[in-house]
Amino acid sequence: MQPSVAVSGRAEERIQAGHLWIYKSDVLDVEADPGDTVTVLGARGRAIGQALYSDRSQITLRLLSHGAEPADAALWRRRLVSAIGFRETLKIDASACRLVHAEGDLLPSLIVDRYGDYLVVQSLSQGVERLLPTITGLLVELLAPRGILARNDAKVRALEGLDQRVEVLHGEVPASITVREGPIEYDVDPWKGQKTGLFLDQRENRVAAAQYARGRVLDCFSYNGGFAMRLASSCDEVTAIDISADAVARIAANAARNRLPQIQVREANVFDELRRLEREAGRFDTIVLDPPAFAKNKASVPKALSGYRDINLRALRLLKPGGFLVTCSCSYNVDEATFGQVIREAATDALVHVDVVEKRMQARDHPVLLGVPESYYLKCFILRRLS
Numbered sequence: 001m002q003p004s005v006a007v008s009g010r011a012e013e014r015i016q017a018g019h020l021w022i023y024k025s026d027v028l029d030v031e032a033d034p035g036d037t038v039t040v041l042g043a044r045g046r047a048i049g050q051a052l053y054s055d056r057s058q059i060t061l062r063l064l065s066h067g068a069e070p071a072d073a074a075l076w077r078r079r080l081v082s083a084i085g086f087r088e089t090l091k092i093d094a095s096a097c098r099l100v101h102a103e104g105d106l107l108p109s110l111i112v113d114r115y116g117d118y119l120v121v122q123s124l125s126q127g128v129e130r131l132l133p134t135i136t137g138l139l140v141e142l143l144a145p146r147g148i149l150a151r152n153d154a155k156v157r158a159l160e161g162l163d164q165r166v167e168v169l170h171g172e173v174p175a176s177i178t179v180r181e182g183p184i185e186y187d188v189d190p191w192k193g194q195k196t197g198l199f200l201d202q203r204e205n206r207v208a209a210a211q212y213a214r215g216r217v218l219d220c221f222s223y224n225g226g227f228a229m230r231l232a233s234s235c236d237e238v239t240a241i242d243i244s245a246d247a248v249a250r251i252a253a254n255a256a257r258n259r260l261p262q263i264q265v266r267e268a269n270v271f272d273e274l275r276r277l278e279r280e281a282g283r284f285d286t287i288v289l290d291p292p293a294f295a296k297n298k299a300s301v302p303k304a305l306s307g308y309r310d311i312n313l314r315a316l317r318l319l320k321p322g323g324f325l326v327t328c329s330c331s332y333n334v335d336e337a338t339f340g341q342v343i344r345e346a347a348t349d350a351l352v353h354v355d356v357v358e359k360r361m362q363a364r365d366h367p368v369l370l371g372v373p374e375s376y377y378l379k380c381f382i383l384r385r386l387s
């Protein structure tokens with residue numbers, strides 16, 4: 001018998017409104033094993049659709065299809081073909097990009113990133129974990145990669161009761177892959193680098209920021225120097241800061257590789273460093289703030305907002321009049337309006353006038369599904385300090 005899960009009327013309404021998730025509190029009855037693809041039953045036993053079932057997560061169901069449409073290997077194949085085809089239409093000027101962005105591609109809890117001839121996959125639910133052999137087979141058939149790595153060491157897997165594991169699913173995957181983003185070359189470590197190796201979601205924001213960047217630049221939370229390197233060619237000097245020794249070594253190596261001697265690297269805590277620069281009365285023409293997600297959950301939002309306010313206030317004080325601040329938040333628990341409000345408060349406290357030059361988001365290969373607000377996580381404002 002096909003496994004099934006019966007859900008409440010509230011869950012049905014949520015699905016009708018375009019969301020893909022059903023929470024534990026809306027589940028009425030379960031006839032399924034963890035990781036099964038199940039039929040979701042609504043009022044009077046009507047089939048609402050097919051979904052991935054998890055017995056551990058607060059997100060019990062992730063919808064794959066509506067009504068009676070089967071969620072079989074053919075559906076996964078169609079969705080993968082569509083996701084890959086969409087990236088081709090984007091004409092991305094890079095050899096690394098996101099091919100599958102989970103809910104944004106109607107493939108909930110699956111991430112697939114391309115790094116040249118290799119793929120890096122993340123499985124973020126019991127259902128996708130069960131289907132990994134099928135998904136791997138489809139990716140080999142569609143893309144013929146030299147290797148596929150599962151970066152299944154994302155912390156969110158713990159919520160699904162899944163272990164932390166990095167393993168090769170197909171072929172061979174080296175410790176370092178060289179990729180190109182526009183004119184910049186990076187050495188990426190797919191095994192141990194942050195996320196799947198690069199912050200691919202900022203690719204288009206780096207290009208946008210380069211249009212405004214000039215003079216003295218401060219790139220805060222630099223990771224492997226993504227913004228610093230993209231901005232450097234139009235700037236006199238760039239200081240890139242990160243707290244991680246490994247990241248700092250990567251920035252230095254990437255700057256040398258791309259022949260960008262104007263990039264200086266500093267291993268430091270940005271919160272301390274901004275204070276130190278204020279005391280020194282250092283001033284900059286361009287500042288980038290791209291911190292990690294300060295609000296990993298709802299409970300941490302107040303502390304996160306105070307963190308965002310602090311760094312934006314100090315950056316605005318360090319910015320010369322006429323200078324540009326590129327400021328980002330990748331916390332989906334802090335929405336665009338709230339982030340905008342925090343920046344406004346920072347500008348008020350800094351006693352400066354600020355224009356919003358651009359409001360941006362994650363790169364287009366990380367699409368936002370309108371019914372799932374959680375899929376819009378990265379905000380990037382480009383601001384001009386007037387006075």
Ligand SMILES: C[S@@+](CC[C@H](N)C(=O)[O-])C[C@H]1O[C@@H](n2cnc3c(N)ncnc32)[C@H](O)[C@@H]1O
Nearest residue numbers: 199221222223226242243244269270290291292
């Ligand atoms: C979102 S990533 C930055 C991505 C990068 N801007 C890019 O375009 O690839 C955040 C970075 O902040 C660093 N980080 C976290 N907390 C920090 C702190 N307090 N001070 C400095 N760096 C920090 C992490 O090591 C990580 O590399």
